Amino acid sequence: xxxxxxxxxxxxxxxxxxxxxxxxxxxxxxxxxxxxxxxxxxxxxxxxxxxxxxxxxxxxxxxxxxxxxxxxxxxxxxxxxxx
Numbered sequence: 001x002x003x004x005x006x007x008x009x010x011x012x013x014x015x016x017x018x019x020x021x022x023x024x025x026x027x028x029x030x031x032x033x034x035x036x037x038x039x040x041x042x043x044x045x046x047x048x049x050x051x052x053x054x055x056x057x058x059x060x061x062x063x064x065x066x067x068x069x070x071x072x073x074x075x076x077x078x079x080x081x082x083x
Contacts, residue, residue: 017071024064031057 030039031053038047048056 017068020064020071021068024061024068027056027064028061031061 034053038049039053040047
């Protein structure tokens with residue numbers, strides 16, 4: 001059993017930025033496991049092939065990574081303003 005510590009700012013389950021980071025890591029892991037295999041989607045009949053997977057890797061992953069980097073920058077700015 002995992003014990004999650006809460007803080008006065010809320011629990012990890014309530015932090016959308018942790019969800020974003022977790023989602024990025026899961027997508028990266030799925031893409032690593034799907035090498036040379038189609039990626040099945042639950043809502044469409046046709047799986048993602050090499051072209052669609054390449055688009056995820058080249059276009060979507062960098063956007064998510066930049067978003068997380070920017071969040072880190074904003075957090076650092078806020079941390080620097082604390083007395």
